Amino acid sequence: MARLLLFDIDGTLLDTGGAGGASLLDAVEDVLGVSRNTFPPLNLAGATDGGILRQIFSHAGRELDALTQEAYLASYLQHLHRRLHASDFPGVTLPGVLDLLPALAAAGGADLGLLTGNVRRGAELKLARFDLTHHFLEGAFGDDAVDRNLLGPFAMERMSRATGRCYVASEVIVIGDTPKDIACAHAIGARCLAVGTGQFATDQLQPHQPWQCLPDLADTARVCDLLLS
């Protein structure tokens, strides 16, 4: 059976150590002229960048017009690149990720893609920082929809085009760290492997009824077995 594995990025593959959130606020100051200190905490977990932008512009009392949005994203990406490559960058890959991705490739039988709320360029910057880009063929991104539940079909269609294979929902597994990842898997009738490496512990993820829930991806053999069998 073909298998399509769609990975979330933040809290699942890697943790930017706050660099992502800080870059969003850098752009608030640069483009919207509003001090980060006046901003309430942003709800980032599982959100798409489009959804985060709506929060930000609403807090700033600004209309989300296309030009300002474009300027905002350009500034965000510039700051993100700078922060990801700063000498004191605190980011890490999450437990097991650096072993799991090559192990899945070596085992064969699964196609790896992305299902992330990051805009495509932001996703590329974060993955490239840890040399993870080559593991993923295609994906769905925050550019595609504000509502994460709408991202699944974009990922399946792009992956189909990249591999020449057609996937049905029963062959798709979403790997993510928030209730929103679980919901977006359910939205396409797919399974979700939830991991407690983001802001939610496994006992907070379980009530959202993921197919499987693990504290992290550290047990390579077990995770491969779950994802490939």
Ligand SMILES: [Mg+2]
């Ligand atoms: Mg996440």
